[in-house]
Amino acid sequence: AQSVTQPDIHITVSEGASLELRCNYSYGATPYLFWYVQSPGQGLQLLLKYFSGDTLVQGIKGFEAEFKRSQSSFNLRKPSVHWSDAAEYFCAVVRISSGSARQLTFGSGTQLTVLP
Amino acid sequence: DSGVTQTPKHLITATGQRVTLRCSPRSGDLSVYWYQQSLDQGLQFLIQYYNGEERAKGNILERFSAQQFPDLHSELNLSSLELGDSALYFCASSVAGRPGGGDTQYFGPGTRLTVL
Numbered sequence: 385a386q387s388v389t390q391p392d393i394h395i396t397v398s399e400g401a402s403l404e405l406r407c408n409y410s411y412g413a414t415p416y417l418f419w420y421v422q423s424p425g426q427g428l429q430l431l432l433k434y435f436s437g438d439t440l441v442q443g444i445k446g447f448e449a450e451f452k453r454s455q456s457s458f459n460l461r462k463p464s465v466h467w468s469d470a471a472e473y474f475c476a477v478v479r480i481s482s483g484s485a486r487q488l489t490f491g492s493g494t495q496l497t498v499l500p
Numbered sequence: 501d502s503g504v505t506q507t508p509k510h511l512i513t514a515t516g517q518r519v520t521l522r523c524s525p526r527s528g529d530l531s532v533y534w535y536q537q538s539l540d541q542g543l544q545f546l547i548q549y550y551n552g553e554e555r556a557k558g559n560i561l562e563r564f565s566a567q568q569f570p571d572l573h574s575e576l577n578l579s580s581l582e583l584g585d586s587a588l589y590f591c592a593s594s595v596a597g598r599p600g601g602g603d604t605q606y607f608g609p610g611t612r613l614t615v616l
Contacts, residue, residue, distance in 0.1 A: 420607070427502065427590060428607040474543065478605075484531065485556040486594065488605060490543040 386411040386479050390491035397465050398499045405460040405494050407475030417458045418476045418488070419449055428474065434458060445469070470498045503527065504608035506591050512614045518579040521611045525572055525593030531555070532574040533594070533605060534566055538587040549574055578613070586615045 387410045397403055409415055416435050420428040432443025439451040449460045458475060475491040503526035513519055525532050534546040545558035549568035560566075563581075568574045578585060589612075592605040 418604070427609040428592075429502070430604060430606065433604055481556060483555070484550045486531065486548060486603070486605070487533070487545040487556045487558055488535070488543075488592075489545070492542050 386415075386477050386489045388475050388477055388489055388491035390473075390475055390494050392494045393492070394495045394497070396497040396499060399467050400464050403460075403462045403465045403469070403496070405473050405475075405496070407458045407460065407491060408456050409458060409475070409477045410456065411477050411479070413480075415451075415458075416478045416480070417449075417451060418478070419443065419447070419458075419460050420474045420476060420490075421471050422474065422493075423471045431460070431473075465496075465498055467498050467500065470496055472496070502606040502608065504591060504593050504606055506589075506608035506611050508611060509609065510612050510614070512616065513581060514616055515581055515583060517581050517615075518577065519581065519613065521576040521578070521589055521591075521613075523574045523576070523591030523593075523608060525574070525591075526606055529593035529595055529606075530572065531594045532568055532572070533592040534560075534574070534576050535590040535592065535607075536587045537590060537610070538584075541587075543590075546576070581615045583615050586613055588612050 389408045418433045419431040434451045472493045474493050476488045505524045507522045531550045533548045537543045546560040548556040566576045588610045590610045591608045594603045594605045
């Protein structure tokens with residue numbers, strides 16, 4: 385069965401500092417990977433996704449992530465964090481069982497606090 | 501705005517009652533997914549419908565059921581409600597038309613269910 389691990393429950397960074405959120409996955413086939421962000425009281429917004437090709441993918445709001453098959457990782461990065469980035473971040477892998485069947489498995493999330 | 505709409509935004513009810521949550525997918529999306537987000541379980545996949553048919557099933561209780569109508573909107577029915585069913589319920593949609601291919605799920609704003 386597929387699984388996603390986000391080892392950091394809570395991360396605090398200062399505004400303007402760089403950020404890296406860790407994500408490790410377990411999946412038997414080619415993984416399709418996602419990062420979503422959830423602001424308080426809001427739904428899940430897609431930041432970026434990896435399906436194939438270039439292992440460094442760019443997303444919205446200045447985020448990027450790098451897929452490393454050898455490490456089963458898909459870490460999210462941002463060179464300079466803004467106060468508005470404070471939110472909870474979820475890594476996810478999609479399981480494709482057959483045909484059009486899909487389901488996302490999420491990590492437990494990383495809560496990001498940004499200090500002024 | 502993801503294009504996925506969910507109603508109602510909030511729902512407060514009593515134990516033993518039955519409620520219906522509604523979701524309208526993005527224009528052109530054939531698949532609808534339901535997820536539950538709770539403090540103890542995190543984000544969990546419940547069920548997927550594709551063009552009116554059930555395609556994948558996750559950790560959905562027998563007290564819960566869903567359906568997708570010919571206009572592609574979906575309803576999640578929760579019955580014999582218990583205190584532990586209090587959670588945020590998300591609907592997502594995707595194209596999911598390409599067998600074996602990755603596609604992106606876009607999430608609605610969620611329905612917050614409180615069972616008293």
